[in-house]
Amino acid sequence: MIAVLKPGVSGEQSAKLIEWFEEQGVKVHVSNGEFQTVLGLIGDTSRIDAELVESLDIIESVKRISEPYKKANRKFHPEDTIVEAGGVKFGGGNFAIIAGPCSVETPEQITYVAQRVKESGAAMLRGGAFKPRTSPYDFQGLHEKGIELLLEAKRQTGLPIVTEIMNAEHLPLFEEVDLIQVGARNMQNFELLKALGKTNKPILLKRGLANTLKEFLMSAEYIMAGGNENVILCERGIRSFDPATRNVLDLASVPLLHEMTHLPIVVDPSHATGIARLVEPMSLAAVAGGADGLIIEVHNDPQHAWSDGAQSLTPDQFDVVSKKVRKIQAALA
Amino acid sequence: MIAVLKPGVSGEQSAKLIEWFEEQGVKVHVSNGEFQTVLGLIGDTSRIDAELVESLDIIESVKRISEPYKKANRKFHPEDTIVEAGGVKFGGGNFAIIAGPCSVETPEQITYVAQRVKESGAAMLRGGAFKPRTSPYDFQGLHEKGIELLLEAKRQTGLPIVTEIMNAEHLPLFEEVDLIQVGARNMQNFELLKALGKTNKPILLKRGLANTLKEFLMSAEYIMAGGNENVILCERGIRSFDPATRNVLDLASVPLLHEMTHLPIVVDPSHATGIARLVEPMSLAAVAGGADGLIIEVHNDPQHAWSDGAQSLTPDQFDVVSKKVRKIQAALA
Amino acid sequence: MIAVLKPGVSGEQSAKLIEWFEEQGVKVHVSNGEFQTVLGLIGDTSRIDAELVESLDIIESVKRISEPYKKANRKFHPEDTIVEAGGVKFGGGNFAIIAGPCSVETPEQITYVAQRVKESGAAMLRGGAFKPRTSPYDFQGLHEKGIELLLEAKRQTGLPIVTEIMNAEHLPLFEEVDLIQVGARNMQNFELLKALGKTNKPILLKRGLANTLKEFLMSAEYIMAGGNENVILCERGIRSFDPATRNVLDLASVPLLHEMTHLPIVVDPSHATGIARLVEPMSLAAVAGGADGLIIEVHNDPQHAWSDGAQSLTPDQFDVVSKKVRKIQAALA
């Protein structure tokens, strides 16, 4: 951490501040410039509140020079992490597509979609059983029954399953789930993250609507700090000012996260745009940009879907996307 | 809900769509324009997914004309709601200041701050026992012990208390808490909101970092739909592009929320700006703009606070703010 | 345009409003619903101020159903427009890469870079002569001399040139420029757009930092309304909350703009991210997402560039990007 003193700070004042820093266990290197003095703090500065220091009368500015995430940090773990969920690998050169409906609705629906996306090359089946909905009056998912239907589809097709958790109390229902999703709205539900950190389940962590990449990694760090290092990150769009799309897909986050962390990164073009017609071009863009996987909404009958039909592909449309994705991969291999 | 058909849609196609709408229990009024046909859907359109309809090939655009929040809606409840917490009233002409430290630290600290803010006119004491922190390595609060210290301060000063909940499982610890806060990061933790809806505790619901006013009211609706209508809204700044302040205090939300809902609205200038020097001018602005209350961070020794010292006032600074707030109120009375 | 009346509006009030609409030359279709009345306005509603109507006491909401852009609108011009600049074609299946330094610096620099990017497959040379800089104290470009150097590089390499205009008074200097760029900060400099609309020069119009796609097309419309329909759109990132990248590259705008307009769309990954390392993955993503071209900063010696060195590729790095772009194109052909 570097602290820059304001011009004209007296020697006495700066000595007092240095003493205070040292009390907190860090060494201080003083650099007296022509106009300003700069303090370099060395050691474990994680206990020092940068904003507090910045608020002191004699301080001009403060800058942290080390990232607050450790376990997720590529610096301390240069090799790609490969996360395996239900036998499917993500990261370190492994790429996979997760596909399925927004909500699990009926046995026929989920099994049919599972069959179709498997034939088109999907490696995992997604489907919501617990649905975070903005309105308390909207369909909230089939809950326990929804997970049963997913497991039934898994038995029939062999596809491992991904589904979202909203409450740590529901964990016993997720025992046979292969990959547990944490939704964007819960990215900073720290109590939920801590609970998941105590499991050994692979976690698919979605980026919050207005969270920085640093905050995203800090949330991964919550899970990893508890002992569970099986975290897959998911870019799914951020909130912005243009109503033309539901969110803005921040694809540059993919290569940037690859620099910052060793964890795999998948992209969700369906939620990012909210528009089925944009799923194909954004899937191809994500793959060309370096994503380790895709998670795509597919519904047998989007017009009659119980939620988010507007952004779902039909199985036929998904088949086209999947084929083009393979072409992009082959071209860049 | 209004659905506008694309130019050139055939009578057969539009008849099919109308039939589908009617199956879902709404009446359809058709208005054939020179170039375009407009369908007006009448009845309970809350089950119809507007985004799905918009995605249909024959649809140009869709617009909801009724708000999806009912219990929070001023239309159906024109009178201001007065929420009472520990004997303190908010709304309907009642104004109160909540003050105290970000985190509860020691018995001396919390009781001293409580005493001082009470003398300066605060009506309630705030203090964090469960702290949502971006980093798992930061101080997370004293938890149960923190609530005990708040209750001890309450006994000694008579000030009712406000503190944040992060997990519905902790509810038993909040039995004597007068006003339960839901933090910005949990504004769309729907499981928590549902659990609070089943209590009869007054709730202070903070606006999420990137949530619209409509989403804010939908989260209040989650609590109210469960039977608990004692909700106070709190504007605390939204995320934006300028690093000059931590967030952007959206003060126009205060008069706008007063139009949209009958619930009281308080403002948190401390978290909104993250800078202690801005708390006074933004407190005065909030009161002039129509807020029903303020929630302000005050710490006996901000330089040594365990969290968020940068945005805390000293008790003396708070005294000045409180006096000026009274002047503004008197001027507008 | 559709106007929804508030519940309980009297017949007299609504008759008065209808009369007022008719005075403005539009027909009104009335649809009386169970609870609410909906007016459909037919004809040329472009003269009616939707916000004003929305502000009337008796109005609940207003929605435009036709886009305010005409000449840029794909509805009225379903075929792709091919814009040709210096013999290079963009759009309608034609793809080209523009490359070169942020600023023109010396004859050796610009000619060397031109030679190198041409060898690697660039079709046009870019280079700033008039530079919009946030600070008045930063290097503002070589102005007239810069354009001369670009023209010299063109003579030596045959590459047509692109450079930015900041002031309509400078137009005489741009006579031999093949494609005139309007920068993001001038996207709504309507006086400049009008002046360019009176020329017959191809224009490369960059999206503003915080402008919607609709506003972007309205700015294209300013140029086209003047008679100059040779407009190429350029997505170059929008402003957002995460300091991790300079801007957020909004790649979904590419397929969305392709639906909204017939004009070609190129992508600028250099300015969008501000980080040279992200230029390759974002170039590939843009091509996979359907861009009609790329504009990439390339500098012989980024470490000593006079501006924006941080985001420039070396000629060798550009060569790699260019080759991979061709692979993506071949894969999707």
Add this chain to the structure above:
Amino acid sequence: MIAVLKPGVSGEQSAKLIEWFEEQGVKVHVSNGEFQTVLGLIGDTSRIDAELVESLDIIESVKRISEPYKKANRKFHPEDTIVEAGGVKFGGGNFAIIAGPCSVETPEQITYVAQRVKESGAAMLRGGAFKPRTSPYDFQGLHEKGIELLLEAKRQTGLPIVTEIMNAEHLPLFEEVDLIQVGARNMQNFELLKALGKTNKPILLKRGLANTLKEFLMSAEYIMAGGNENVILCERGIRSFDPATRNVLDLASVPLLHEMTHLPIVVDPSHATGIARLVEPMSLAAVAGGADGLIIEVHNDPQHAWSDGAQSLTPDQFDVVSKKVRKIQAALA
């Protein structure tokens, strides 16, 4: 400027970098930490491109410690600047209200509104003659004729006038204008700013839709660097994600700008919110928050205004706002 080297950088590499910095005329203070080396650059670092330095392989991060604005900086000019326009003072304890219609429409309209707002305490008259409109098909203002009508209203009422300039070529028409406005869309039209810097006219500079406070001050610096230090800043709302208001009024910018600069700051609650009903509460909030003035849209007949009627007050409504503003001022005096 401070540059932090990555861990493990060799002495040779760092010596080379130091040499390069010294070539550019700055002194370098080296601080060798336990893990990392920090370089403090002293002297005129304004020529060094921080982003370029940050992109070097051996650099971890870079931080500027001095603001790039000089003439606008309160550090070098601790006293408030009082800007006088047509005899009306802003700043240094002087407060004034500017009021009038969005557009000048007819002689009767502008003179009537001028008379009415003068009676209610406005000190200056505003009115648009050149109007920046998103659409080329919208009313663009009366141009020269509009300025004539403003001057006629000035002669009849004695109120000095404010109106917007969009093109430096129009400057001769502004000779008798008392305060020249630069609109938000032109905040970074650097050519216009430079031209205004060469005049001696007071300038009202509006903040851009998505510009930081630092960029705002850099634009003021463009005008001041040319020799014209008569700049009044205007906060008018920034773009955000919630469609509930047109923009988000960033009121915390007022006290923050007062710290950063000595220039006066006025607030425009009309454009910031776009909703007439919010103008009163946001005017009061702005005054309570420390604004040096207000600029408010007032129209004799908002329902028939040629532009922006939705956000205009009637003269009677303005009278109420003006009286309440005085009360707030008296309360805080």
